[in-house]
Amino acid sequence: MSGVGQGNAGVAAPPAAWVASTREPGLLAAFWGRLRARPSAVVGLVVVGALMLMAALADVVAPYDPTATDWGNVRGAPSLAHPFGGDEVGRDVLSRIVYGARASLGAGLVSVLLAVSLGLPIGLVAGYAGGLVDGAIMRLTDALLAIPFLILAIALAAFLGPSLTNAMLAIGLSATSTFVRLTRAQVQAVAAEEFVEAARSVGNPPWRIALVHILPNIVPAILVQATLTIAAAIIAEASLSFLGLGQQPPEPSWGAMLNVAKNFMDQAPWMAIWPGLSIFVAVLAFNLLGDGLRDALDPRQRT
Amino acid sequence: MTGSTTRPPLLDVSDLAVSFDTEGGAVHAVNGVSYTLAEGETLGIVGESGSGKSVHVLAMLGLIPRPPGRVTRGKVWFGGRDLLALPERDLRRVRGGEIGFVFQDPMSSLNPGMSVAAQIVEPLRIHLGLDQRAARARARDLLDLVRIPNTKGRLDQYPHEFSGGQRQRVMIAIGLACRPKLLIADEATTALDVTVQAEIVALVQELRREIGMAIIWITHDLGVVAGISDTVQVMYAGRILERGPVDALFRDPRNAYTLGLLRSLPDLSRGRAGRKRLQQIDGAPPDMRTPPPGDPFAPRNAYATPRCRAEMPPLSQAPGAAPGHLVAAWYDLPALLTREAAQQGHTP
Amino acid sequence: QTLRFGLMEDSDALDPTLARTFASRMIFAALCDKLVDIGPDLKPVPQLATHWELSSDEKALTMHLRPGVTFHDGEPLDAAAAKYSIERHLKMPGSQRRGEIAPIDTVEVVDPLTFTIKLKQPFAPLLAQFTDRAGMMVSPKAAERLGDKFSTSPVCAGPYRFVERVPQDRIVVERFPAYWNKDQIQIQRIEFRPIPDSTVRLTNLRAGQLDLLERLAPTDVPQVSRDAKLKLGTTYELGFQEILFNTGREGSPVADARVRAAFDLAIDRNALNQVVFNGEFLPGNQWVSPKHPNYVKEYPLPKRDVAKAKALLAEAGQPKPQITLTVYANSEAPQVGQVIQAMTKEAGFDVRIQATDFTTALDAADKGNYEAYLYSWSGRPDPDGNTFSFLSCKAPLNYARYCSTEAEAALQAERGSVDAGTRQAAWKRLADRVLTDRPGIYLLHRKLLWAYGPKLTGFVPYPDGLVRFTGLKLN
Amino acid sequence: MLRFLAQRLTLAVPTLVLASMIIFALQQLLPGDTATALSGEERDPEVIAFIRQKYHLDQPLPVRYAYWAGGVLKGDLGESIRLQKPVSELVIEKLPVTLELACLAMLVALALGVPMGILSAVKRGTFADTLANGIALWGLSVPNFWLGILMILLFSVHLGWLPASGYVPPSESLVDNLKAMAMPAFVLGNAIAAVMMRHTRAAMLGVLGSDYVRTARAKGVAPLRLILRHALPNAAIPIITLGALEFGQLLSGAVLTEQIFSVPGFGKLMVDAVFNRDFATVQGVVICTAATYIALNLAADLLSAAVNPKLRRA
Amino acid sequence: MKAAPAYPVISVRNLSKSYPLRSWWGGKADVFRAVEDVSFEIRPGETLGLVGESGSGKSTIGRAVTMLNPPTSGTIAFEGIDLARLSPQALCRTRARIQTVFQDPYAALNPRMSAGAYVAEAFRLHRPDMARSERREAVASLFARVGLDPHFLGRYPHQFSGGQRQRICIARAIALKPSFIVADEPIAALDVSIQAQVVNLLQDLQDDLGLSYLFISHDLRMVRYLCHRVAVLWRGRIVELAESDRLYEDPRHPYTRRLLAAVPLPDPAAERARLAARETTNPAPGRPGDLVEVGPGHWVAADPLPEETDR
């Protein structure tokens, strides 16, 4: 029968050649495209990239050795030779900012990575498994949350020796419980959605449901928290290094620089301004990038 | 255009167009929709899913999400004002007051965090200025009206404690709360079983007679449309393809898409054993980011002429049809059907 | 009126027998009078004891108490009370004073206002010890009643009596109306407020939240000087800052005296003072400052000599010794550490800085679990208090694990006599050894800095770092 | 209701036991012990031995835990070795201060973070959004000690409006109390405001796109009511969850701020206790924070149920 | 139609499901009996329609027979095997043969999974040996089978229309050649022309693959069109079960009659007439009684039992 009502269901099977030739743009490419479409995300990406590059190429970028002291430049005001000025023992602030990026970005990223890579799976298990497992995990998390960060950090440093790495570990560990709780809450919300039931109905084992179906849907909240935690970690490294538990002197970190600078607020404000600004810029950039990533990872976001 | 009344129409939509900005370009969801609605008239709107039925009514009241949505052109006259030009403040007075709205999805359209009473009371307080007690009493009456049993105990319950059908009835109660001049019901009965649906249809009919309310009823259920409407309008790809008095349109469809819709209904006259395969419309609607220049249905239409593919036909009085029966088509469907039947050797 | 006094740290238990922090001494200065006080010139002056005499064999000290003095609870301060207090210092479990007055054998009451202290052997620093907590008298009645809870409401015989204490917030004392020297006490109440951060302490003073603060950061001196409303009180301390070496540490370069000498030569004390302390402190090379009467002039401040340091290292066969320097994590010590690190680097040293909290540092020092330790000592009026505990072979504070027969003999000699000439000779002999062996390198003597607001008058800085409230006025 | 509370409180027991065990074990990792910390400048070996023995520091770990736990069961949290005061007294003294500060800080955080989060969600993509984000993140990236000192300089030294330090109990003078708390609460709240703001924004973005918000608009609900009555409660769950988390961390984590403003709270007590290896105090404070923390979670759950009736079923 | 073999694909015996009713602070208050003592079986190649008022427990039954939401009591045997006895792993494997198509195709699709990946998942899970390219081809031909342009493989759910989404769900459901599909209101959200597409698709698949369906719907015309037998559910119990023509022509139970009388007619004049003549018979109170056979294969519930619980 001709006309509007066509009895035959569907299109004819495609030639096999088509399958290989026509592909939607790859996942990564699509993701990249979406990311690129957001100016703020691009700014975030560029700044984060630049900071990372600066940290990686510190040897090339920094005008001076960040630990070289110059008694003539003690708390020296910014000048042509030292555009960001000199610090409390006459080191070049600019060079220390450049090198400090290593410790500070490292502290931010490593501890967040640690917190996420511990907190996320644990939260997933707690949220999805429920029952006794959940109860046990949550009791432990609550207990850990009650342990002051400082004790954890000192104990860890005492156990493993004080170093930047161990500070990152301590910061990461203490941020973990937050991620556990957050993940769990999100998982419980997503697990109630119908598509999870649909996933069960094709015979997905629980682990696969958790990883493939739930995990991608809780990424936004985790991303927000992760970018916020980066900031908190950079600041936390400062207080740890003040106690000798973080970056070991004379190696620089932004937080430590800021920490020392407070004693010279009046006489050498530049000692504070530059590290402070660096932290702000990094935090802002990570958050912009986080927002961008979140949007780009969300296929529903079309604007 | 409809009927012969000299009074100005209640609603006059002219050349309304809405688009959404998306990554792949603007989606032209509504492409110049014009029609009028008289006081007390019931207009049924059917059409392809995604054809802009919901979007165009939302646009009238400034309810499309903006961004990404954008009303690109058009005017919507209601009670002597152009709703699209009205400041938000004044528009708020129209919404829920003079125009009541019932949304498609009762699951998500009710606020899960507010008691049912609070949600029904709201428009009463905003538009009628009732105090809390009076509004609550009215809310109870409304729940009675939409046949929710045991209204007293249920007022302070939350949406999730209601069944889907009951939730839909709550939505309808909200839409009717202020006795609007116009009720827009967007698939108000889709999720309901037929008995409840029948009750609601009857209820709306009653109210319509009682308060002389006009209705725009959007649905996929041709049976409901047949029962409730004075006028029916068929939409496709953001346009109106056909519009006419309900009997004329069902009896004598002039657009191939309308015909396709009517034909896809199961024919039960011969019982299950004698049933025929359902007729379906093959193909997919056009990509609205790049709407075709001509008749959007042409690619799926076996009767399409070359002109159909090139040029959009205007919506105009169908030749030889009932007055007010408008169609947008370059072809003459009855003629084609007759020819086809002749070729196959029997009359349709 | 209330004097609000900003302290750097909170005090520990307010019991002269048990207390161990500098902050507690600050508060005892108001609460508890001592048998003897020191003057700004470090000479003992009468306080609760009006006069005293030492027996010729230097083994008995007879002290005469001021008549009519009462404790805050109204109990009389008589010889029996003094005997009780001293014995309490000696015998109470956990007493921190025992070591300071260990040579005391017995205390005998002669008459109500006279008592005699018998020593096991002559002990020159005894009187000096009595100028501090060991000389503080407590009410026997209160001490008996409260036992080891005495600190919750200490009862002494000082110008102020205890009112309340909110840990970490404030300690409040009020004028004791029956104080023996009450005419000299003008201020009604004193509120001691611990504010650890020196910047914050200063801001509080500037905001009018404090009237007086101690231990101003040297780098803030210009800021205070510029501020017309603020005044500065300064004096050099009795103590010192030094770098201690763990001489007993096997396998460590610091076990070699030549390496230690090279380390000393690599340091420019003046530059260190300028960089970290704005030049406010006093460079030093001995346990007392160059301004102190007991300074051994034969050993003046050494000059920096990198070449010689390198030569010494070469001689020791360790051209690039790697040394971990433990510093206490406050705002200044890590800076000192970093400057020293930079300075000694030029001589070939590779110094690693390890900043730790106080207890960790102490623990490492106790256990000999360190190489070099940047250490400060608040100082005692008698140089014995700056040397004996550190340099005597078995002394508890001998973190350097230093033991030299000559030094030991010299230390015993300076203790064994009150004769100035004998003692000075002993100091010279001690210096001969110690400044050559260098179990530690003395670096600086701090300047004690007080800042106070416009209302406070009559402030006199004392080198022991404590405030004398006698004569202070708030307008 | 009572049974539910009882049930929840039973769940608290394992948490408390766990927390106390963890903290006990952790303290063993700290170098140096109470005796080291307390033996003072003089470091008399006899004193050290005396302290060790008096406080059972010479006993093996499980024995010491048993001593402590036995005490707790009898309602005795032990004694602060350093301050020679029962820990329970210390806790009773500091807890109200800490709680007040935490509450005020939370208030500041919510008062700043939530409106800013709403604003930036409503005006997503506009300059206002960018600005609100910038302000919030600035608050997050300024260390507390900096903000604190700068505020003292401005409000106490230059303007003289607020006291730089000094806690006044509310029983003495509520006005003075609030004046003294204003700056520390702001400094603490400011950092948390960023967290609140970012999560509010994310949650609001989800809610504002929902159908029921559209329904409300179709009813003619005014924008303010739309946001506060319809959208916000549905976006509140992450705000409540994180609020409780942050609140919990304020209990012992406000050290720096407490130090700058000389607020006699838990944080400082805790840090001093840690540095002086005053184990009983650390234990006591941890138990109290853990208990408060559990209470907070309970409150958060109740609050969540209040804003989300659906949770009342499960 | 193929002749139906004697043994059933799925056989449900005395299925009951109750939900705990909890007070808002979590204490258990009571149970709500959503489905009670329901028994039916479906033969290979057969479609059983399940109709009834909303809230009568249709979806609950659908979820119970797939063990997505196991019943409180009663047995469900799939091809003779009691599903409750299977180990979790075995149940996962068996799920390959029992599939569900959900009412809301948007909610049932993972918003962050592309259509292709979604369909491919079935293979990934149950055919781990399949090569990538092989899987790709299989998915592509499934897309073709359900009438989707294989270009859409990489698209995400939000980029599809409702009908297309439902086709994706169906493609996944048939991927593993199941013998039984639960279709829970698969056409409710679709416009009529797409409804026709989906129903035709289901029909074609049944013809080709010999599938059995449990077809849950409010659209009584479509049920009559598609189903061999129809069960009417009311208040958690089956009140009438018969061959579909028989049921539509000779409804016995009052509720069935009421239901059929409410079906709107797609003809304006007839529909207006029907509406005008509409009588509103209220169903008798109480719970329906046990089924009795009134004709060959035609079961009707006895008079309602007195109300036990207020619903």
Ligand SMILES: Nc1ncnc2c1ncn2[C@@H]1O[C@H](COP(=O)(O)OP(=O)(O)OP(=O)(O)O)[C@@H](O)[C@H]1O
């Ligand atoms: N927020 C949005 N962003 C982008 N496109 C949108 C958005 N909302 C709607 N559209 C598009 O607008 C078009 C019209 O949608 P509309 O909801 O009006 O369809 P409909 O006729 O109501 O369909 P249905 O019968 O399925 O409800 C669709 O193509 C849809 O994809």
Ligand SMILES: Nc1ncnc2c1ncn2[C@@H]1O[C@H](COP(=O)(O)OP(=O)(O)OP(=O)(O)O)[C@@H](O)[C@H]1O
């Ligand atoms: N998880 C649940 N907890 C408590 N009650 C539930 C739950 N799921 C369903 N119910 C109740 O069980 C009854 C049957 O629900 P079900 O979803 O099976 O109805 P249905 O026949 O599919 O209705 P509809 O046609 O509206 O989809 C309803 O009254 C519902 O409120």
Ligand SMILES: [Mg+2]
């Ligand atoms: Mg719609």
Ligand SMILES: [Mg+2]
């Ligand atoms: Mg259902």
